[in-house]
Amino acid sequence: MITCTINGQVVQVKEGSTMLQAAKEAGAIVPTFCHDERIKPEGACRICSVQVNDSPKLAAACSTPVSEGMKIETESPAVVEARREILDLILANHPLDCMTCEKSGKCKLQDLCYQYDVEKTSYDGEVKNYPLDSSNPFYVSDQNKCINCGLCVHVCNQLQCNHTLSFIDRGFHTHIAPPFQVPLEESNCVSCGNCVSYCPVGALEPKRPVKYRYWETKEVKTTCAYCGVGCQMNLVVKDNRVVEVQPAKGAANEGLLCVKGRFAHDFIHHPDRLTQPLIRKNGTLVPVQWEEAFSVIINKAKEIKQSYGAEAIAGFSSARITNEENYLMNKLMRGAIGTNNIDHCARLCHASTVAGLATTLGSGAMTNPMADVRHSNLIFITGSNTTEAHPVMGAYIRQAQKQGSKIIVADPRAIELAEDADLFLQIYPGSSVALSNAMIHVILEEGLENKAFIHQQTEDFESLKTAVKECTPEWAADICQVPAEDIRQAARMYASSGASSIIYSMGITQHVNGTENVMSLSNLALVTGNIGKPGTGVNPLRGQNNVQGACDMGALPIVMTGYQKIDAAETRKKFQEAWGVQLPENKGLTVTEAIPAAAEDTVKMLYITGENPMVSDPDTQHVKKGLEKAFLVVQDIFLTETAALADVVLPAAAFAEKEGTFTNTERRVQRVRKAVNPPGEAKPDWWILSQLLKGFGLEANYSGAEAIFEEIRQVTPSYAGISYERIEREGLSWPCPTAEHPGTPILHQGSIARGAGLFKPVEWKASPELGLKDYGQVLTTGRILYHFHTRTMTDKSEGINQIAPHNYVEIHPSLAASKGIQDGDEVEVTSPRGRITVKAMVTERVEEGVLFVPFHWGNGANVLTNGEVLDPYCKIPGLKVSAVNIEKVAN
Numbered sequence: 049m050i051t052c053t054i055n056g057q058v059v060q061v062k063e064g065s066t067m068l069q070a071a072k073e074a075g076a077i078v079p080t081f082c083h084d085e086r087i088k089p090e091g092a093c094r095i096c097s098v099q100v101n102d103s104p105k106l107a108a109a110c111s112t113p114v115s116e117g118m119k120i121e122t123e124s125p126a127v128v129e130a131r132r133e134i135l136d137l138i139l140a141n142h143p144l145d146c147m148t149c150e151k152s153g154k155c156k157l158q159d160l161c162y163q164y165d166v167e168k169t170s171y172d173g174e175v176k177n178y179p180l181d182s183s184n185p186f187y188v189s190d191q192n193k194c195i196n197c198g199l200c201v202h203v204c205n206q207l208q209c210n211h212t213l214s215f216i217d218r219g220f221h222t223h224i225a226p227p228f229q230v231p232l233e234e235s236n237c238v239s240c241g242n243c244v245s246y247c248p249v250g251a252l253e254p255k256r257p258v259k260y261r262y263w264e265t266k267e268v269k270t271t272c273a274y275c276g277v278g279c280q281m282n283l284v285v286k287d288n289r290v291v292e293v294q295p296a297k298g299a300a301n302e303g304l305l306c307v308k309g310r311f312a313h314d315f316i317h318h319p320d321r322l323t324q325p326l327i328r329k330n331g332t333l334v335p336v337q338w339e340e341a342f343s344v345i346i347n348k349a350k351e352i353k354q355s356y357g358a359e360a361i362a363g364f365s366s367a368r369i370t371n372e373e374n375y376l377m378n379k380l381m382r383g384a385i386g387t388n389n390i391d392h393c394a395r396l397c398h399a400s401t402v403a404g405l406a407t408t409l410g411s412g413a414m415t416n417p418m419a420d421v422r423h424s425n426l427i428f429i430t431g432s433n434t435t436e437a438h439p440v441m442g443a444y445i446r447q448a449q450k451q452g453s454k455i456i457v458a459d460p461r462a463i464e465l466a467e468d469a470d471l472f473l474q475i476y477p478g479s480s481v482a483l484s485n486a487m488i489h490v491i492l493e494e495g496l497e498n499k500a501f502i503h504q505q506t507e508d509f510e511s512l513k514t515a516v517k518e519c520t521p522e523w524a525a526d527i528c529q530v531p532a533e534d535i536r537q538a539a540r541m542y543a544s545s546g547a548s549s550i551i552y553s554m555g556i557t558q559h560v561n562g563t564e565n566v567m568s569l570s571n572l573a574l575v576t577g578n579i580g581k582p583g584t585g586v587n588p589l590r591g592q593n594n595v596q597g598a599c600d601m602g603a604l605p606i607v608m609t610g611y612q613k614i615d616a617a618e619t620r621k622k623f624q625e626a627w628g629v630q631l632p633e634n635k636g637l638t639v640t641e642a643i644p645a646a647a648e649d650t651v652k653m654l655y656i657t658g659e660n661p662m663v664s665d666p667d668t669q670h671v672k673k674g675l676e677k678a679f680l681v682v683q684d685i686f687l688t689e690t691a692a693l694a695d696v697v698l699p700a701a702a703f704a705e706k707e708g709t710f711t712n713t714e715r716r717v718q719r720v721r722k723a724v725n726p727p728g729e730a731k732p733d734w735w736i737l738s739q740l741l742k743g744f745g746l747e748a749n750y751s752g753a754e755a756i757f758e759e760i761r762q763v764t765p766s767y768a769g770i771s772y773e774r775i776e777r778e779g780l781s782w783p784c785p786t787a788e789h790p791g792t793p794i795l796h797q798g799s800i801a802r803g804a805g806l807f808k809p810v811e812w813k814a815s816p817e818l819g820l821k822d823y824g825q826v827l828t829t830g831r832i833l834y835h836f837h838t839r840t841m842t843d844k845s846e847g848i849n850q851i852a853p854h855n856y857v858e859i860h861p862s863l864a865a866s867k868g869i870q871d872g873d874e875v876e877v878t879s880p881r882g883r884i885t886v887k888a889m890v891t892e893r894v895e896e897g898v899l900f901v902p903f904h905w906g907n908g909a910n911v912l913t914n915g916e917v918l919d920p921y922c923k924i925p926g927l928k929v930s931a932v933n934i935e936k937v938a939n
Contacts, residue, residue, distance in 0.1 A: 151250030185847030200243035209446030276590035278712025306439035322699035323728025362389035365603035366658030367595035370708030384744035388636030404566030410802025415585035423583030426545035431555020484568035486524030490539035498577030515809030547583030597711030605636030646674035666915035718779035
């Protein structure tokens with residue numbers, strides 16, 4: 049510790065602290081423009097200048113370290129005069145249009161000019177006159193208001209790591225722009241808006257469909273409703289309307305957002321929102337009162353249960369609703385209906401993760417926090433287009449690389465991170481097990497395994513050795529279609545780094561051997577000891593905002609909350625006592641079993657909450673048959689493709705209109721807070737479900753979301769120590785068994801959760817889709833940055849639709865040439881399940897025999913995918929490998 053004096057107050061600060069940090073410790077406010085604690089101090093704007101030891105030469109507080117005995121004055125006459133002069137110089141080249149500037153009320157320059165009585169400049173001369181750049185759909189760049197602090201440049205380059213902005217024309221004409229001064233829409237800008245959020249003046253401002261001034265608004269902190277990163281954000285509210293979103297600093301996102309979280313909030317107040325319950329009468333959905341809708345649902349369920357049994361009813365919960373609401377959906381299906389036929393979209397994304405990691409490690413969840421990747425020396429990314437599907441996690445990976453981490457990418461497409469990678473393996477779809485087994489073969493052959501870890505913390509190692517003995521890099525090279533030497537290099541890099549992290553997502557899980565893909569990655573981590581410590585782990589990135597929480601809350605057919613097995617007598621006894629009902633013992637139907645059962649008329653009623661299987665599920669033509677045959681209830685915020693088929697539609701509140709919690713991909717439970725009222729008669733999902741529970745005779749007199757969470761704590765050991773009070777400021781990662789427990793950011797520290805890591809030998813098998821007659825290409829699917837899941841929310845954003853207006857298929861130039869296809873042509877893609885017509889995007893991102901179609905659009909990728917052949921462990925379909933053929937549409 050170092051002792052220094054600040055404004056006459058003696059303080060102690062850590063050695064290496066800057067004067068700005070020391071002043072903060074002493075409670076002194078030092079103004080800044082260019083400073084942000086997350087970036088390297090620049091000392092560029094000098095507004096933070098302070099006086100040290102009465103020296104006439106002032107020092108920049110943000111970049112100057114304190115030393116023992118230093119005396120610092122933050123508001124001495126010399127300091128005040130210097131700040132006034134700096135502000136005077138800034139105003140010499142800054143428009144004085146504060147009356148109409150949209151930053152007014154939240155402008156640091158305006159605030160400091162007021163504080164230091166600087167009304168106008170004392171300098172005359174040439175002023176900037178740059179044209180506005182309004183080419184980006186979401187924000188405007190006005191360089192006439194820029195003060196050249198450089199904060200936007202540093203946020204873009206050091207945090208987002210996109211390198212879109214830089215200083216142009218050094219000297220009097222210095223300004224900020226993309227390289228070569230191209231318009232923003234022509235640059236590599238990903239519209240994350242982080243530069244906009246941290247600009248201290250009005251140089252970068254969001255486009256505003258609704259006019260507002262910041263002093264007319266309030267901010268409500270909540271959790272993003274898009275991907276599983278769980279970014280913290282402030283909803284800016286005026287007159288019961290979310291007018292803007294600002295990033296908030298939380299452990300998950302550290303003050304960063306992506307384009308969807310920052311700008312795609314239009315869906316909240318979109319005119320297409322459902323506002324009344326609807327019932328199908330004479331073939332048409334007509335508005336009714338809540339009482340009638342509840343009566344129809346309850347009576348129909350009782351009628352079906354009496355005639356066909358409870359197993360004739362199935363429910364799909366949702367990765368988009370809160371933990372509390374998933375818990376009540378669990379209670380409704382099991383407690384009120386009496387069936388374990390409850391599942392949700394994890395069946396289509398990470399069911400194989402839950403099954404695979406639970407088997408090998410004892411917990412089916414991400415092992416390390418996202419930001420922990422910056423402690424990795426080697427990051428192995430496979431089956432994850434991270435910068436597009438989980439953009440903030442992608443930023444962490446790029447931050448890690450800036451600090452010296454090496455990156456390996458294995459993917460069928462040349463994703464963005466492939467350009468950053470030290471080694472890129474463009475593997476053939478469905479070859480992941482072959483790659484993992486060959487890497488382990490090399491590790492064992494060259495003695496790179498962690499012998500002590502294997503001996504102390506694993507079991508069945510000999511069976512793994514036997515299984516990979518013949519899996520040479522040459523064998524795998526033929527399957528993966530990559531050079532054998534690259535496989536050797538990947539194995540050496542991963543095994544020898546000292547701290548290697550595996551990052552994966554649906555490119556690994558959405559296969560008919562998805563569980564074995566996951567097990568093979570677990571084998572790789574265990575054989576090298578890359579588990580249970582910082583910078584390591586097996587880290588699945590969950591897709592939707594609360595898919596982790598939906599699993600945690602028992603929205604799965606074989607477990608209750610906290611993965612307590614439903615076929616265990618002690619589990620049923622606990623919940624029977626808590627709920628006051630008898631519970632069924634048998635395992636229920638999955639999503640991929642329930643819809644075919646509906647088509648076969650054995651499931652008579654489907655209750656779907658916040659899911660859109662008409663777009664998200666494989667072989668959507670077959671899905672439609674099942675949905676049309678069953679009595680269908682859909683609870684959602686829009687009349688989706690699925691809701692349009694329903695017999696009863698219930699209008700739900702969006703995330704900004706209710707209280708609760710989400711659990712992000714790193715197991716962090718975080719608060720969701722109500723900012724505005726829902727439209728019309730729309731209600732929070734928890735209210736709807738509690739009314740139905742009461743209608744079926746169960747106790748459900750909840751005062752609100754917190755009361756439901758308190759009930760969850762009582763029956764869920766991993767959540768027992770988490771409370772709304774404890775997570776008011778920052779979330780906690782489960783397991784958190786007691787109120788004193790700090791949470792568990794890193795799993796398996798000290799010992800593996802199941803007692804010992806289990807090596808699970810797996811054999812590579814070719815996908816049944818490969819080699820089908822008349823289908824010469826293989827289709828793989830995935831996300832793009834600008835849309836989310838089934839576009840229910842993102843397609844309500846004008847800016848999103850401007851950038852990504854339509855579906856497309858990526859096709860290699862050689863294949864395109866052989867088919868007479870040019871970029872932008874309409875093409876027909878067919879599979880044994882159906883056909884779609886989309887625009888061609890000719891690109892070398894895919895290999896010649898591989899096509900890629902995003903899965904966001906209806907009548908798109910999932911018309912083609914196979915829902916019949918399923919992973920035997922967890923019933924997940926093979927969405928990532930489909931036999932297809934592509935032809936140009938004849939004019």
